Amino acid sequence: MFPTVPGDFADANGKTRMTTTDSILPPPVGPAPKMRRRRSLAHTKWPVVILFMPPALLIFTVLVILPMGEAAWYSFFHWNGYGEPSKWVDFRNYKLIFKNSAFTKALINNGLIIITSILIQLPLALWLATMVTRKIKGALFFRLIFFLPYVLADVAAGMIWRFVYDGDFGLVAGIFHFFGAQPPFLLANADTAMPAILAVIVWKYFGFHMMLFIAGLQAIDKSILEAADIDGATGWQKFRLVTLPMLGSTVRLSVFFAVIGSLQLFDMIMPLTGGGPANSTQTMVTFLYNFGVTRMQVGFGSAVGVILFIICVTLAFSYKRIFMKND
Amino acid sequence: MSITAKWLRYSASAAGFAVLTAAANTASAETVIKWLHLENQEPVVEVWRQVADEFEQANPGVKIEMQFLENQAFKAKLPTLLQSSEVPSLFYTWGGGVLKAQSETGVLRDISPALDANNNEWLDTLKPSSIAGMTFDDKVWAAPVLNGVVSFFYNKELFDQAGVDGTSIDTWSDFMGAVKTLKEAGITPIAGGGGDKWPIHFYWGYLAMREAGHDGFMAAKAGENGGFAGEPFVNAGEKLAELGALEPFQNGYLGATWNDALATFGDGRAAMILSFESTGRTQASNSTDGKGLAEDNIGRFAFPVIEGAPGLVTDNMGGLTGWAVTKDAPPETEKFLEYYTSPDVARRISAVQKVIPVTIGVADSITDPLLKSSAEALAKETWHQNYLDQDLGPNVGAVVNDMSAAIVSGSTSPEDAAQQIQDTFELENM
Structure with a gap:
């Protein structure tokens, strides 16, 4: 038997949509075939859904929804973490947070980290990525060297740099002593502590972004660059008009990681400065820890957590919607 | 999340x-x-x-x-x-x-x-x-x-070098005079751990104890006379700010931990430290060479009294x-x-x-x-006050620590600091 219409053999999904018996019937009216398809889809998918959905749903509920809900609930209490929360204080914790100058400072610092990432770290990473993807001697070695800081644990990196910055015995002190100058205590000064930390952040994470860019660069079709060569494009023109636009999705992803990384920054700050001096290096998470956890202000800390969550979700979703919708 | x-x-x-x-x-x-x-x-x-x-x-x-x-x-x-x-x-x-x-x-x-x-x-x-x-x-x-008991420990050699007699420091003005003399002699007067903040709270706490006296302090804890925003506590902050203005601490003290401060004292890089009774041991173990100052090179004197204020030299701050x-x-x-x-x-x-x-x-x-x-x-103390960051609870205590470091570094005025401590105290005890 032959199908009446060749296209009836299979639909876009490759599934046989019409059997040969169907073909001798009058053309279908209304949604009949659609319903059939849904039913067959349901037939094949339900067991999968039943089997695979609960673990994921359970994990998501236990690890994300429940803690979030609990934190939201606790944020309305004055509670030290012992026993059950009982002192309901309405929105007092939230009011206190927005009155707290250290929180404002933390917000500004998180912004600073994002800006530094975008303006310094990503260009640096991109520049180095273009260097080490060239077929030159030692490129692979340098890739490894540049990636090394990222492999290091955040806490270890923080402690190493605390020694480096130490004004008595550190590397910085050594350099200053060599030139006969009085060494500065970068981490002990409210004006220099944050820039010093930003430098460490750039050092720590540029390798990660560089790797992303290397992957992106390798995915670019060489023939396009060759075509540009034939058209007489200069190196800069090739980079600006060919490479960069084709790296678009990688750049957007990189910025996304930088933003999320900034909001989560904690492990490295604690050994470096612990948020001081005078709260000048507080980030949202160190603020949460210093003002919520160590002070046994679980209600207050939960409120910070809720605010952090809202900021994270808003940023992540709007960024994905606006900048990454085609990626 | x-x-x-x-x-x-x-x-x-x-x-x-x-x-x-x-x-x-x-x-x-x-x-x-x-x-x-x-x-x-x-x-x-x-x-x-x-x-x-x-x-x-x-x-x-x-x-x-x-x-x-x-x-x-x-x-x-x-x-x-x-x-x-x-x-x-x-x-x-x-x-x-x-x-x-x-x-x-x-x-x-x-x-x-x-x-x-x-x-x-x-x-x-x-x-x-x-x-x-x-x-x-x-x-x-x-x-x-x-x-x-928390008290001052001093490096006898450095004191001699500057011509300061540690045993004759009784009042706050004696102490301020000693700090100035040491400074003029080119010696860092005090080792401080401003990064940890609580080492600085000893200064504010003791000054408040001396300014308010036992009864005044208990009244503040009961919320009387303006509580911790009252006059004695503002005065204590002002005295601490005056000390801070002399820049008595080692370079970079605001980033220094308590162990750093002990090392500074143990290495002989600063002449004094306001510290625990166990300082003889801890200055040695934290020092760069692991030996620290010789035991007979260290002297001790109680936190000085303030002329005209009710606090006694036998009122101790210390742990239990x-x-x-x-x-x-x-x-x-x-x-x-x-x-x-x-x-x-x-x-x-x-x-x-x-x-x-x-x-x-x-x-x-x-x-x-x-x-x-x-x-x-x-053995002869008249009042034993627990560390304020323990006694007042973790939240008020942390604010006391923050404010002590803020006052001494000049980033907060004594009045604002006292008010912030009182505000937190009221929030905790409502």
Whole structure:
């Protein structure tokens, strides 16, 4: 038997949509075939859904929804973490947070980290990525060297740099002593502590972004660059008009990681400065820890957590919607 | 989101680990006393372990497991730990508002039955004031072990070099004069740990004690006379700001930890430190060469009094520390603590740890001259004030620490600082 219409053999999904018996019937009216398809889809998918959905749903509920809900609930209490929360204080914790100058400072610092990432770290990473993807001697070695800081644990990196910055015995002190100058205590000064930390952040994470860019660069079709060569494009023109636009999705992803990384920054700050001096290096998470956890202000800390969550979700979703919708 | 998720993940893995260790524990039918401490100095832990071994030998079937947590981690983890299945049997406590908060939630066990047993056999061996310091709601929530006093320790050589006599510093103006003289002689007057903040709170706390006196201080705690925003506390802040304006601390003190400060003093890079009774030991262990200053090169003087203010030179700020017992700890836990505080054991621990035990009669037999001088100050004290960051609870205490560092570095005015402390105090106690 032959199908009446060749296209009836299979639909876009490759599934046989019409059997040969169907073909001798009058053309279908209304949604009949659609319903059939849904039913067959349901037939094949339900067991999968039943089997695979609960673990994921359970994990998501236990690890994300429940803690979030609990934190939201606790944020309305004055509670030290012992026993059950009982002192309901309405929105007092939230009011206190927005009155707290250290929180404002933390917000500004998180912004600073994002800006530094975008303006310094990503260009640096991109520049180095273009260097080490060239077929030159030692490129692979340098890739490894540049990636090394990222492999290091955040806490270890923080402690190493605390020694480096130490004004008595550190590397910085050594350099200053060599030139006969009085060494500065970068981490002990409210004006220099944050820039010093930003430098460490750039050092720590540029390798990660560089790797992303290397992957992106390798995915670019060489023939396009060759075509540009034939058209007489200069190196800069090739980079600006060919490479960069084709790296678009990688750049957007990189910025996304930088933003999320900034909001989560904690492990490295604690050994470096612990948020001081005078709260000048507080980030949202160190603020949460210093003002919520160590002070046994679980209600207050939960409120910070809720605010952090809202900021994270808003940023992540709007960024994905606006900048990454085609990626 | 990530924080709570992370936290829960940790707890989940911890719970898994707990199940494993619990299974291992039940396999051996022993009573296990889990002893949570935060001592990182090897000799001290060694002598503690010895004491624990002796107790194990005398009490077959009892096993003592020592668990260590670093100071900050301990404070952060304790609330969760005490309410988990991994709860320790006994843990370190500084008394004060934190112990009170813990006692109110039912995670601790009142140890008075053990103290009172056999006609107060154990109770009578301990200083009554130390028992009082661990008592809330007429119940004793921890076995007191040590008490101490914070005072100035100075480098005699550096003082001689500048021509300052440490023994004649009695008043605040004497002290300020000494700081200026040292500075003029090109010597860094004070080692400070501004990064940790609490070392600076000793200054604000002592100044407030001297300005307000015992009665004024108690009135502030009761919310009278403007509380902590009252005149004596603003005055204390002003005096601290004046000291800060002289720039008496080592370079970079605002980023320095307490251990850094001890190293600065122990290396002879600063002439003074306002510190614990155990400074003789800790300045040595933290110093760059591991030896520090020679014992006879260190002098001690009490925090100076302020002319015209009611505070006395015998009003001490200092710790009262001990071991709190948790609700479901094995009954042998109290017995272990009784052994731990018995005179001979206390004397041995004191000799290594350079501390002043509260066990009656032990302080008198201290031979270390520096420690003896602190013990004598304790013996004749008129008021013992616990560290403010413990006494006022973790939240108000942290604000006191923040404000002390802020005043001394000039980033907050004394009035604002006093007001912030009072605001937090009111929030906590409403």
